[in-house]
Amino acid sequence: MKCINSLRIKAIDRNCECLGLLPVQLMENAGAVIAQHIRERLESGRVLFLAGRGNNGGDAFVAARHLAGSSGYTVKVMLLGKARDIRTKEALHNFSLLKFSRVDVLEITDSSQLETSASESFQEADLLVDAVFGTGIRGKLRDPESKVIDFINREGKAGKTVISVDIPSGLDPDSGDFEKAVHAGLTVTFHHMKTGLLSEKAKEYTGMIKVADIGICVDAEQYVGPGDLMMLRRRESGEHKGDSGKILVIGGGPYSGAPALASLSALKAGADLVTVAVPEPVAEIVASYSPNLIVRKLSSNVLCPEDLSILMDLINSHDVVVMGMGLGRAAETLEAIRKILPFCRKAVLDADALSSLSGAIFESLAGNCELIVTPHAGEFARLRNMETPDSLESRIKAVREFSEEKGVVTLLKGKIDIISDGKQTLLNRTGNPGMTVGGTGDVLAGLTGSIFSRNPAFLAAACAAHVNGAAGDLAFEKAGNGLLATDVLENIPKIIKAAEIG
Ligand SMILES: NC(=O)C1=CN([C@@H]2O[C@H](COP(=O)(O)OP(=O)(O)OC[C@H]3O[C@@H](n4cnc5c(N)ncnc54)[C@H](O)[C@@H]3O)[C@@H](O)[C@H]2O)[C@@H](O)CC1
Numbered sequence: 002m003k004c005i006n007s008l009r010i011k012a013i014d015r016n017c018e019c020l021g022l023l024p025v026q027l028m029e030n031a032g033a034v035i036a037q038h039i040r041e042r043l044e045s046g047r048v049l050f051l052a053g054r055g056n057n058g059g060d061a062f063v064a065a066r067h068l069a070g071s072s073g074y075t076v077k078v079m080l081l082g083k084a085r086d087i088r089t090k091e092a093l094h095n096f097s098l099l100k101f102s103r104v105d106v107l108e109i110t111d112s113s114q115l116e117t118s119a120s121e122s123f124q125e126a127d128l129l130v131d132a133v134f135g136t137g138i139r140g141k142l143r144d145p146e147s148k149v150i151d152f153i154n155r156e157g158k159a160g161k162t163v164i165s166v167d168i169p170s171g172l173d174p175d176s177g178d179f180e181k182a183v184h185a186g187l188t189v190t191f192h193h194m195k196t197g198l199l200s201e202k203a204k205e206y207t208g209m210i211k212v213a214d215i216g217i218c219v220d221a222e223q224y225v226g227p228g229d230l231m232m233l234r235r236r237e238s239g240e241h242k243g244d245s246g247k248i249l250v251i252g253g254g255p256y257s258g259a260p261a262l263a264s265l266s267a268l269k270a271g272a273d274l275v276t277v278a279v280p281e282p283v284a285e286i287v288a289s290y291s292p293n294l295i296v297r298k299l300s301s302n303v304l305c306p307e308d309l310s311i312l313m314d315l316i317n318s319h320d321v322v323v324m325g326m327g328l329g330r331a332a333e334t335l336e337a338i339r340k341i342l343p344f345c346r347k348a349v350l351d352a353d354a355l356s357s358l359s360g361a362i363f364e365s366l367a368g369n370c371e372l373i374v375t376p377h378a379g380e381f382a383r384l385r386n387m388e389t390p391d392s393l394e395s396r397i398k399a400v401r402e403f404s405e406e407k408g409v410v411t412l413l414k415g416k417i418d419i420i421s422d423g424k425q426t427l428l429n430r431t432g433n434p435g436m437t438v439g440g441t442g443d444v445l446a447g448l449t450g451s452i453f454s455r456n457p458a459f460l461a462a463a464c465a466a467h468v469n470g471a472a473g474d475l476a477f478e479k480a481g482n483g484l485l486a487t488d489v490l491e492n493i494p495k496i497i498k499a500a501e502i503g
């Protein structure tokens with residue numbers, strides 16, 4: 002059974018919104034599902050909804066409206082707080098519809114009301130709906146919410162049915178931990194099972210669990226979207242130079258532009274420091290591209306095994322090594338890459354570096370170096386010794402199997418990018434035909450390294466693919482098919498800033 006954590010559900014929710022499926026639509030579906038489960042449990046009678054001020058409460062407002070429209074039900078909503086404290090516009094919108102829906106509303110502004118004016122509502126209810134907290138619960142429980150959980154449990158103990166919306170209130174949706182939680186007879190959770198519901202501790206509290214479809218678009222989950230960018234680590238105030246990533250780019254030799262593009266891209270994506278190590282003949286050219294780059298000279302015309310002595314300290318003092326761009330495929334270069342890799346903790350391999358990889362290398366790296374590879378279809382074919390299939394389905398299968406077998410994260414570039422770590426797979430469709438121009442792959446590699454320095458490999462690769470394509474789409478608006486890799490580079494900060502992840 003597919004399980005999901007609270008961060009990912011938020012991401013999917015946001016992706017839905019970006020696709021045009023509004024949060025209020027999902028709330029409507031969630032509420033309608035809850036109303037249906039109530040009807041199945043209770044043919045007629047008094048139903049009391051305990052609603053918090055977040056979207057979990059919003060689901061309850063919708064369910065109350067649906068149920069009040071069915072004959073035989075007397076419906077009451079107890080709002081924990083004042084209407085003006087309701088946190089989201091969707092919940093507030095649905096709350097405001099209650100006054101036209103034959104639903105009694107009681108605002109609990111003081112815990113003492115629970116013992117006095119509100120106590121009768123608990124006693125006379127035939128069924129209680131727990132919509133105090135869903136996936137948005139944070140920190141220690143406060144009153145009146147904490148007390149309401151006790152009141153719900155008291156009625157449950159007396160034999161009344163308690164239905165929890167999404168999760169029993171009080172449970173941490175990810176760990177299943179709690180200081181106090183609603184004891185439900187039935188939990189109706191939305192879209193996928195929440196990780197916390199399956200914990201040993203939670204099992205006694207959830208009652209029967211039903212996973213309910215609420216109409217989330219498949220693409221919101223299968224494709225990387227702005228919601229996934231929300232999962233990336235935010236920069237904290239008070240961070241120091243270097244905390245937001247130190248990237249070592251190893252590239253150049255036959256080419257000089259490629260390592261410069263990767264390095265600048267890492268900086269534009271928010272890395273604090275980028276050092277670019279390049280063979281001696283191109284060092285000055287690379288340095289001339291930008292004063293923001295720290296350039297280190299390697300010993301000869303191309304990267305070679307002797308350079309390991311210069312590179313060791315650099316590798317140790319940087320978070321991520323991004324390697325391959327413009328290195329060429331001289332035998333000594335490929336040998337050097339194979340020698341360098343075991344010393345890296347995190348590495349992104351692109352272009353020529355991919356030619357150095359063999360089964361034995363992957364095995365020797367397992368557990369020591371986290372690796373992201375960013376091949377295009379031709380490079381992927383060479384990596385696997387097998388044609389890269391044309392159909393999307395077969396490509397997805399190939400990328401998933403390769404990633405699982407080799408223990409790496411693969412970002413297969415194409416019209417639709419495929420990102421997989423063997424267990425999770427995401428697709429990306431940002432980008433445009435103008436991006437077939439040289440250099441955009443170098444930009445992607447640097448961007449990936451930059452995000453990877455602060456985030457898990459799979460999330461970093463997926464988000465990098467999305468940001469790179471989105472920056473390319475902005476560049477396309479101005480330059481069409483005449484866009485350059487440098488135009489993509491220039492637009493990276495706009496995309497990063499819009500997602501507030503820089
Ligand atoms: N795809 C989705 O994510 C959907 C989510 N929906 C619902 O939205 C819920 C998540 O909504 P929210 O993120 O608004 O969060 P919640 O409704 O779970 O609760 C957040 C609110 O609870 C209060 N709160 C949090 N911790 C507290 C504490 N320790 N003591 C006292 N008060 C506390 C705060 O006022 C906060 O605004 C889900 O569980 C689900 O029921 C649905 O509307 C449909 C779609």
Ligand SMILES: [K+]
Pocket residue numbers: 057131132133134135165166167168169170
């Ligand atoms: K709940």
